[in-house]
Amino acid sequence: MKDKEIDSRLRKKVFRLAGVTDYKYLETKYREMASKGWLIEKSKGARDTYVAVEPIDLDFSVTIFQPTGPLEYLNQNKEALYKELCEDGGWTYATSNERYQVYHKPAGADAIPIHTDPVEEYNTIKSAFFKSEIIILIIILIQLFPLISTLMNMRYDNFLRPSGMMSVISPAILIVILSIYFIPVLIWFIKNSQRVKRGETLLFESSRRIVLRNRLYIILMGIYLLYIATSLFGLIFSGVPLVILAIVPIMVLLPLAVGLGMRHKIKKVKHSRKVNLAVLIVVLLITWIVMVTITFGLVGMGMDYNDEEVSAIPDVPILTYTDFQSELDFEPRRVRIQSSFWSPLNFKYNSWYKDVIEGQVNDIGVEYIETRFDLVATTIVDMILKDERENIEQEREYDVDGVTVEDYVYPINGYEDQVDAIYNISSYRSRVILIKGKTIYVVQLDVPVEGERLEMVVDKLFGE
Amino acid sequence: MARKQLQNLTESMYYVLLCLKEPLHGYGIMKRIDQMTDGRVKVGPGTLYNLIARFEKEEIVINVTSTDNKKTYVLTDKGFALLDKEWERLKQLVCDGEKILEGYNER
Numbered sequence: 319m320k321d322k323e324i325d326s327r328l329r330k331k332v333f334r335l336a337g338v339t340d341y342k343y344l345e346t347k348y349r350e351m352a353s354k355g356w357l358i359e360k361s362k363g364a365r366d367t368y369v370a371v372e373p374i375d376l377d378f379s380v381t382i383f384q385p386t387g388p389l390e391y392l393n394q395n396k397e398a399l400y401k402e403l404c405e406d407g408g409w410t411y412a413t414s415n416e417r418y419q420v421y422h423k424p425a426g427a428d429a430i431p432i433h434t435d436p437v438e439e440y441n442t443i444k445s446a447f448f449k450s451e452i453i454i455l456i457i458i459l460i461q462l463f464p465l466i467s468t469l470m471n472m473r474y475d476n477f478l479r480p481s482g483m484m485s486v487i488s489p490a491i492l493i494v495i496l497s498i499y500f501i502p503v504l505i506w507f508i509k510n511s512q513r514v515k516r517g518e519t520l521l522f523e524s525s526r527r528i529v530l531r532n533r534l535y536i537i538l539m540g541i542y543l544l545y546i547a548t549s550l551f552g553l554i555f556s557g558v559p560l561v562i563l564a565i566v567p568i569m570v571l572l573p574l575a576v577g578l579g580m581r582h583k584i585k586k587v588k589h590s591r592k593v594n595l596a597v598l599i600v601v602l603l604i605t606w607i608v609m610v611t612i613t614f615g616l617v618g619m620g621m622d623y624n625d626e627e628v629s630a631i632p633d634v635p636i637l638t639y640t641d642f643q644s645e646l647d648f649e650p651r652r653v654r655i656q657s658s659f660w661s662p663l664n665f666k667y668n669s670w671y672k673d674v675i676e677g678q679v680n681d682i683g684v685e686y687i688e689t690r691f692d693l694v695a696t697t698i699v700d701m702i703l704k705d706e707r708e709n710i711e712q713e714r715e716y717d718v719d720g721v722t723v724e725d726y727v728y729p730i731n732g733y734e735d736q737v738d739a740i741y742n743i744s745s746y747r748s749r750v751i752l753i754k755g756k757t758i759y760v761v762q763l764d765v766p767v768e769g770e771r772l773e774m775v776v777d778k779l780f781g782e
Numbered sequence: 783m784a785r786k787q788l789q790n791l792t793e794s795m796y797y798v799l800l801c802l803k804e805p806l807h808g809y810g811i812m813k814r815i816d817q818m819t820d821g822r823v824k825v826g827p828g829t830l831y832n833l834i835a836r837f838e839k840e841e842i843v844i845n846v847t848s849t850d851n852k853k854t855y856v857l858t859d860k861g862f863a864l865l866d867k868e869w870e871r872l873k874q875l876v877c878d879g880e881k882i883l884e885g886y887n888e889r
Contacts, residue, residue, distance in 0.1 A: 381828050383828060383831060383832070396835075399808070399831070399853060400827070400828075400831050402808065402852070403808040403809065403812075403827035403828075403830060403831055404827040404828070406808060406809030406812070406827065407809070407812060407826065407827040409827070430812060430816075430824050430825070430826045430827065431824070431826045432826045432827050432828035432829075433826050433828040433829055434794065434824050434825055434826035434828075434829045435792065435794045435825075435826075435829040435833075437792065438794075438828075438829050438832045438833065439828070439829070441832075442828075442832060
């Protein structure tokens with residue numbers, strides 16, 4: 319115990335965030351740490367371990383020499399040869415990992431720079447990039463597909479469900495985060511490819527910019543994790559059964575566990591790259607089958623959740639039979655209340671009423687949407703109108719010629735002193751959308767919502 | 783995609799091959815280039831390692847064992863031919879330069 323305490327005082331572990339082209343930044347960082355009395359001792363994964371020393375002025379050289387992919391092994395003989403050459407050249411070995419080796423020498427001491435040919439150095443970095451960080455580009459592309467697909471099929475209710483915007487925001491944030499990491503690397507390659515062709519030396523991003531970029535990266539990652547956590551809490555409190563939510567950790571933890579297990583296995587027992595690749599493909603396939611089976615199983619177990627009914631209607635103006643002078647009791651059915659970041663309150667209900675104008679029993683269907691921002695309300699209304707125009711366009715294939723969509727989806731004027739806008743959104747004039755500020759009502763009856771009946775609706779929902 | 787064969791040698795490549803006319807280990811190569819060029823050309827250990835790896839792959843140099851446990855390398859016949867070809871090319875460059883520039887410098 320005591321030894322451990324001493325050890326923790328003599329050693330410092332620091333999180334390291336550096337791309338394949340950021341090795342000059344690491345040299346600066348290691349030099350600064352040495353001048354403060356912390357000498358780099360170990361560099362594993364994403365963590366550097368420093369050991370306490372007397373403050374010392376050292377020059378560092380971080381050198382990528384033998385880039386290996388995740389399915390390959392470091393060649394110990396080659397590593398030893400490289401080390402021998404560097405030490406013969408006047409450098410002292412500090413540490414190494416799967417990507418690079420770290421050397422140092424007393425500041426100003428005579429030693430041949432480890433890389434003296436920019437073309438050879440550029441090609442080594444390029445090879446390292448294609449063996450390791452190309453995976454980032456693949457992840458960006460994988461994230462792009464759901465994002466584009468969701469954007470193309472987005473409906474207004476994406477704003478209303480707690481997780482409705484998750485399929486847009488989650489890949490979008492991930493793409494931004496990965497791009498922050500990936501784009502500078504891409505720029506480095508493009509810029510330096512031209513420089514080495516002109517016989518010039520390699521140019522690196524300044525340490526200050528890398529530090530700023532890393533901070534931005536960490537902040538965005540924090541926001542992303544926070545967003546995921548709040549979305550999950552939102553789902554839990556919206557009544558989604560925990561059995562369905564169990565899919566999320568399974569989707570994350572299972573591939574992670576399989577990935578780590580594979581890595582451990584590959585590093586423990588040596589096989590050729592082909593064998594490792596074949597094993598990896600088989601394991602991924604099995605994992606995918608297991609994940610699909612678990613997902614379907616859990617969704618099946620929580621299937622009845624969609625049929626759950628909530629009877630309490632929130633305290634906002636709503637339509638009941640009495641608004642149409644009906645004598646029937648008000649018995650709303652299938653009330654579903656939900657809230658999201660964009661829409662704090664949204665609910666729908668259906669009921670029956672006896673229409674005093676035509677003397678028949680009719681259906682009331684109302685959707686109430688309260689948004690947090692005016693822009694969201696406008697966007698939702700635009701989306702509903704667009705959806706309805708598309709629906710009517712499809713219906714019109716069987717309809718008479720000469721009637722346009724505008725004959726079915728149109729603004730209803732004459733209520734400007736009570737509401738911002740009213741639109742008819744049905745070919746039978748039985749569905750209207752009413753908007754005032756951040757509040758939207760979608761009202762559907764079995765009969766046309768116009769004239770005296772529309773006045774009743776407006777008076778009830780937006781009357782003083 | 784097939785690896786691009788060596789066409790013209792870079793300055794570093796040329797001097798490394800020049801040193802390997804006789805068996806020599808890594809540090810010896812770096813030192814000899816430095817002496818040969820009076821410090822004008824320096825080949826760092828990282829650069830040397832990558833050049834040797836490429837030369838070995840293309841059978842331009844081979845590794846020969848040495849007594850002091852250090853890897854030593856020497857040119858193969860293919861390496862000699864490549865070096866000879868490069869030398870001829872460089873001589874031709876100088877010769878062409880002389881034709882144009884000799885009189886020019888005297889003016």
